[in-house]
Amino acid sequence: MKERIVVVGAALFDGGRLLAARRSAPPELAGRYELPGGKVEPGEAPDAALVRELREELGVEAEAVERVPGEWDLKPPYVLHVWTARLRPGSPDPKPLEDHDELRWLAPGELWDVDWLDQDVPAVREVAARLSG
Numbered sequence: 427m428k429e430r431i432v433v434v435g436a437a438l439f440d441g442g443r444l445l446a447a448r449r450s451a452p453p454e455l456a457g458r459y460e461l462p463g464g465k466v467e468p469g470e471a472p473d474a475a476l477v478r479e480l481r482e483e484l485g486v487e488a489e490a491v492e493r494v495p496g497e498w499d500l501k502p503p504y505v506l507h508v509w510t511a512r513l514r515p516g517s518p519d520p521k522p523l524e525d526h527d528e529l530r531w532l533a534p535g536e537l538w539d540v541d542w543l544d545q546d547v548p549a550v551r552e553v554a555a556r557l558s559g
């Protein structure tokens with residue numbers, strides 16, 4: 427089997443709302459919304475990677491809660507895994523420090539108000555199904 431590199435995306439919830447982050451780069455992804463996160467580094471636990479990426483990209487102190495079942499193919503060799511996450515008490519509010527130029531907190535009825543990356547749509551659908559289930 428070919429080597430695959432896991433990208434962890436955070437379904438970051440606060441007060442029942444989900445954070446969507448608009449990418450500012452690269453050009454083919456810019457302007458579309460994603461679940462913030464990034465590549466798991468060699469030897470790194472995926473939940474630790476998620477906490478690190480959210481600190482770097484958004485300036486927050488977060489904790490991973492649980493893996494959302496499923497995995498979604500991105501551009502090879504990447505594959506997207508999603509974890510639910512929450513802000514730790516006292517965390518700063520998220521800011522678009524790198525990779526993003528706009529953040530939106532989406533209430534349950536607003537999940538489809540943003541232009542998600544195509545490859546994130548099935549992942550967000552799974553997150554939404556678990557919210558309503």
Ligand SMILES: Nc1nc2c([nH]c(=O)n2[C@H]2C[C@H](O)[C@@H](COP(=O)(O)OP(=O)(O)OP(=O)(O)O)O2)c(=O)[nH]1
Nearest residue numbers: 433434435460461462463464465500504543545546
């Ligand atoms: N973080 C994230 N990346 C995604 C999602 N959907 C999707 O196609 N991608 C792609 C974009 C990138 O090609 C790759 C992850 O890149 P990244 O730029 O977020 O990761 P990173 O911070 O570790 O990247 P780098 O600057 O170290 O290269 O996965 C998503 O929901 N979240």
